[in-house]
Amino acid sequence: MNYQKILEDIQEQIQPELIKGNVADYIPALKNVKENDFAMSIRLLDGQTFNVGCFDKKFSIQSISKVFTYSMALKIYSKELYSRVWYEPSGNPFNSLVQLEYEKGIPRNPFINAGAIVTTDSLVTHFKDKNIAIKQINDFINNLSKDNILIDEDIYMSELKTGHRNRALANLMKSFSNIKNPINNTLETYFKHCSFMMNTQQLATTMLFLANHGTDPLTKEEIITSSKAKRINSLMLTCGHYDASGDFAFHVGLPGKSGVGGGIVAIVPKKMAICVYSPRLNSKGNSLAGTKALELFTTITGLSIF
Structure with a gap:
């Protein structure tokens, strides 16, 4: 699968969504961002990395x-x-x-x-x-x-x-x-x-242990047991997007966690970790364009847990 081409296609399709939503201005320092920024990174278990957008730009992980x-x-x-x-x-x-x-x-x-x-x-x-x-x-x-x-x-x-x-x-x-x-x-x-402060590439890398049953695939270090990794992933699916978690599971179909800084991380078990960044949020406090980008990714690739 050509992940780089898929990310580039998503970046092109997502453009109309980048002007929708609002940044989290209730935390004053979070207002100082470029509202239409977009970045997306994939990190495979073997270490391969694919990126689009401002993937080296750091943002508040919240x-x-x-x-x-x-x-x-x-x-x-x-x-x-x-x-x-x-x-x-x-x-x-x-x-x-x-x-x-x-x-x-x-x-x-x-x-x-x-x-x-x-x-x-x-x-x-x-x-x-x-x-x-x-x-x-x-x-x-x-x-x-x-x-x-x-x-x-x-x-x-x-x-x-x-x-x-x-x-x-x-x-x-x-x-x-x-x-x-x-x-x-x-x-x-x-x-x-x-x-x-982290960028999408760094965040995708940090989530690899959850995509690999609790063990960092790059160093082979067991971070947590596979049983505990299963529990964390299940909570990311059912609770990772606050009161929009069901909506995220319905449209994206991956364990994920959002932050009001505009980032979302997600994992495809035994395959990869993903991070997307777009600071404009929907009414539930999750990245609007980021959620759409992940929905496009699972639709195009067929990589969902369902």
Whole structure:
């Protein structure tokens, strides 16, 4: 299959979609992007890479970081983690307080904001220090990407100053004893890992272990067990796009995770990892053109899990 030609065809077909949607301006520092940017990268298990667009341009990974922190926490805590964060779709917006109140401070899954805050809190507990925790998260991503990934301090400070809803989620969970550390320590770590800057090629590379049953195919290192990789992939399919996860599964048919920075990662089991970037979002907070590009990819190639 000529993946380079397929990516070029998708880039051509996607042009009308690039002017639709809006960037995530509720995080002030995320407004400073070129709204019509587009990039897409494929990384095969044998290391071959195919790219189109501004694939070397770094952007804020935002909620894609939740895949990394959940992978780390699941490796450390295993089934014990499920008592603090469940594995069910939420059906509600990613920052909803209503469901969290009703379910007594236990987030539905690790890919909504509340769930990711709990996951981050568990890592701060394990490493006993917020600075060690963020360094370990950074090292984990560096190891997967084969690169040195950095935090954008402007985006981090922007989130720290304006993340009132996330602070409310954390306080609500603290009232139910589901946040164990000082709230500021957990939230600072959370905002920092959402502020890592990566490009589509780097992100596609980081997801290869999930496309290969938990083992990095380039280094042969087992990152997590195949059983845990299966669980993470299932959550990416059912919960990876907030309350549009069903729509993404219906149209794209791959496990994936989006971020409000405009990135989406997806995996084709035993074949490849994909990343697409387009910063304009649909009403659910997912990349509008990115979702369409992935739908075109699975339609053209027939590479879907269904």
